[in-house]
Amino acid sequence: MKTRVLSVLLAASVIWASVVTYLYWQLKNNPRVVAVTIDAGKESLQNIQMGEMERMTFLRQYLERFFNYDSNNFWQSQTSLAFLMAPKLGEERIREVSRLREKVQQKNMSQIGRLISLKLLSDGSYKALLQLQITEDTQKNQLFATTQIRLNTTERSLENPWGLVVSEMKFTGTTPQEPAFPAQVFASHQNPTLLTFPCAIENIENPREQDLKIKITTLNISELQITAAKTFSGSAALIAICKDREFKFEISADGKERDLFAAFPATAGSERRRETVPAKAKKKDIYEKTIENVLGIEIDN
Known part of the structure; x- marks a missing residue:
């Protein structure tokens, strides 16, 4: 009985090795097969x-x-x-x-x-x-x-x-006159928009998180890379919040021109609001959302 079991296992191993070897050579000789799992769009x-x-x-x-x-x-x-x-x-x-x-x-x-x-x-x-x-x-x-x-x-x-x-x-x-800084940004899903702010951003209020993906890098100043999804339409009001100042701006899908880069001056911001209501359950900040977006993971609160 033991000999029969060993014989069956040996035969199965040989068959498995043969199949793997065959698939390997098929893949090596015809590398186009790897493309079947790629979303072309x-x-x-x-x-x-x-x-x-x-x-x-x-x-x-x-x-x-x-x-x-x-x-x-x-x-x-x-x-x-x-x-x-x-x-x-x-x-x-x-x-x-x-x-x-x-x-x-x-x-x-x-x-x-x-x-x-x-x-x-x-x-x-x-x-x-x-x-x-x-x-x-x-x-x-x-x-x-x-x-x-x-x-x-x-x-x-x-x-x-x-x-x-x-x-x-x-x-x-x-x-010689400084032009008025528009607080409206025209975005496109084909053209990521980069915004810089003259302070370290602590959080972003983004009511359209499913339609507007944001990545942030920060040191003494902060850079936001905003990419609009194909589902994004109309406009959305966002707030970038620093320690002492906040910047309100609008992302719009309408417009013939597309904003690729904009550097917000300090004068475009206002004094940060201070919450007086009891704090609610902690929400994920922009850094946690950026990590989730880049790594494809979900961070528990």
Whole structure:
């Protein structure tokens, strides 16, 4: 009896090993079979979102390098931008920098640029609003500049790891007056929106958690990455809460322009409300929700 049982187990083991070996070779010789478990629609949407995030990262890096320089690094910093421009625009920039080189280097000047907002327009171009702090000797001036940019793709390289170039860049306006900051953000499920706040956010009041997914990173300032689901429509009123201030803003699905980035100034906030009613059961804060969203787990209260 014992011998028969061992024989049956041995035969079963041989059959199991044969089946596993056969499936392994099928998978190795035909790797396309692994794709049957992938949600093509979800993968496509994720690729689109990653592509848009890369474009936004490229634009932020490009604008930071374009608008930040001083007398000592003007030539080097500005000519290196040619790697991030289409050939024609790069040549024009080098000629312009060459013309201004001696004049800038003879002065004790610097320019600091800070991106305030970045929008995707209906024609596929991007509109950026920047705050410029220009210092010459002891004199300081502040300007707000608006520029419109178009992008093209190119081969990735050591100098340009994004594989993107600016094909067109034109200034559409400058003013010494600070524009009013709109408390309305236009979001899209294809274009994640990044918001920054001048303080460490402790929590977010989000009444549409199923439709608006939020990830947060924070240090001295906080960044919120907001992604609207396909089910999101209309608008939602959110509140970002810091230790002493809170920022009320609206996320809307309507509008031809899409907000990719917005830096909230301190003046856009108000003094934080203090609760006087008895505390209710503890709700999950934005950090716990971010962990759940990223790791796909649920944290118990």
